[in-house]
Amino acid sequence: MTLLEKHIVALLKEKDDRAISLIYDQYAAALYGIAIKMVKNEDAAKDVLQESLIKIWNKADSFDPQKAQLFTWLFQVTRNTALDALRKSQRKGQKEIQIQDRDVYPIVTSIEQEDKDLLSQQVNSLDIKFKEVLDAIFFKGLTHIEAAEQLDLPLGTLKTRLRNALIELRTKNIPLLILLISCVL
Amino acid sequence: MEEKDIQDFLDSGLLEQYVIGATDEEQSEEVVAHINSYPEIKFAYQKLQEELKLYSNLYAKKPPLGIKEQILSDIYSGSKSKEVPTAIPFKWLSIAAIFIGLAAITGLFYINGQNNDLQNQLSKSTKELQKLQVDVSYANAANGVLVEELDYLKNSNTQKLVLIGNKKALGLRATAFVNTAVSKGYIEIENLPKLDEQHDYQLWADVDGEMISLAVLDDNSPKMLNPEIVYGASSLNITIEPAGGNDHATVENLVAATALKARP
Numbered sequence: 340m341t342l343l344e345k346h347i348v349a350l351l352k353e354k355d356d357r358a359i360s361l362i363y364d365q366y367a368a369a370l371y372g373i374a375i376k377m378v379k380n381e382d383a384a385k386d387v388l389q390e391s392l393i394k395i396w397n398k399a400d401s402f403d404p405q406k407a408q409l410f411t412w413l414f415q416v417t418r419n420t421a422l423d424a425l426r427k428s429q430r431k432g433q434k435e436i437q438i439q440d441r442d443v444y445p446i447v448t449s450i451e452q453e454d455k456d457l458l459s460q461q462v463n464s465l466d467i468k469f470k471e472v473l474d475a476i477f478f479k480g481l482t483h484i485e486a487a488e489q490l491d492l493p494l495g496t497l498k499t500r501l502r503n504a505l506i507e508l509r510t511k512n513i514p515l516l517i518l519l520i521s522c523v524l
Numbered sequence: 525m526e527e528k529d530i531q532d533f534l535d536s537g538l539l540e541q542y543v544i545g546a547t548d549e550e551q552s553e554e555v556v557a558h559i560n561s562y563p564e565i566k567f568a569y570q571k572l573q574e575e576l577k578l579y580s581n582l583y584a585k586k587p588p589l590g591i592k593e594q595i596l597s598d599i600y601s602g603s604k605s606k607e608v609p610t611a612i613p614f615k616w617l618s619i620a621a622i623f624i625g626l627a628a629i630t631g632l633f634y635i636n637g638q639n640n641d642l643q644n645q646l647s648k649s650t651k652e653l654q655k656l657q658v659d660v661s662y663a664n665a666a667n668g669v670l671v672e673e674l675d676y677l678k679n680s681n682t683q684k685l686v687l688i689g690n691k692k693a694l695g696l697r698a699t700a701f702v703n704t705a706v707s708k709g710y711i712e713i714e715n716l717p718k719l720d721e722q723h724d725y726q727l728w729a730d731v732d733g734e735m736i737s738l739a740v741l742d743d744n745s746p747k748m749l750n751p752e753i754v755y756g757a758s759s760l761n762i763t764i765e766p767a768g769g770n771d772h773a774t775v776e777n778l779v780a781a782t783a784l785k786a787r788p
Contacts, residue, residue, distance in 0.1 A: 356599055363592045372583035381588075388587055392595045406556070408570075410577045415545030465582070473579055476537065480546035483537035498535050505575050508582075 344409045351399040359396050366410060370417045376478055377421035387424050391417040469504030472497060530564050539565070543572050681705040685760055685782050692764065693717050693779035698741070702754040709749035716744055719764065726765040728773045729757035735773035759783045
């Protein structure tokens, strides 16, 4: 855990609202991006972001830094809030959104087409076949078998592609990683 | 666990699902157990968290202006309106319902207690009233007796005869009341000097020279007298006689005497 994360966690536990201010400054853009990726709507994503940060504030006591990194917990809260928002909108009749357990997405084959206005240059620089695998695992919450079925890949190919995707992610984002680390230290 | 098993676990995708919070409770327990037991899995878990962070940052987008202020405002005001809006009222309604229920039960116990107290008080008051009614009836009866006695004493036909002891019965004092109009007479003993067990005082009426016994005065209680005998007597006398009374008065034992008024 970085010094900044430790500081944020300490403030959260003390119910010091500077914690939320710092979390917003450090992570709101990433969380907002996750929300957009999940709910496909910037207005809805804005609500998800607000609701997520209020949940984070209210449920600060439930975060255990021994079990997960701070960002992992923030991601989980945002993802669950987005799932709740999708379920609510589905109840309102937006039937185009398919919600079956962890599969909250309409089946898509072209992430680039779907999210082209959202993807950063760095995302675009990632091979599409790697993005498909990473999206299926990180955002859709699919198991390896489910992801392989959805992407119509043999299970072994999917596992290999996931490993390579993660390697490429780290390799291509070393400057970003360095930047992130330098920001928080 | 064999190295192959560790690899199988890592290949299962469960760790990725756990990282993003998509596992159920049982699966989470399984993953946590593996993370705590196997350094390789713990390392993979830490690495995966970093990768999730990196991948998420690739989609980062600056949120619209004003959101931060809105969030901080919500937190300051303690507003939870955006968070599961239906659950919180239900929770508070449930708590309110429990409190209202408890208050109602407490109220019922209180009212029941009050009712019991009032019933006990009513029962007690009823008994006291009955007792008072008895007392009043006794008092009325006593009052009637007193009124009757007062009337008797105030009656002009009632004679009052005082008997005072001589040297043989120092301190003896008694008063006889006689009224022939109402045929009633009695003697009140004020003080009767104590005699030995073989003797009693005895009251006599001297009627034409003959001593007629009226009463044996063996204690201080009033004794009824025959008013007709008293009315015809010239005097009343008290003598000391054998216990229980005597047929004839022992004149030498006379201890008190009073003359009656001459009849017209």
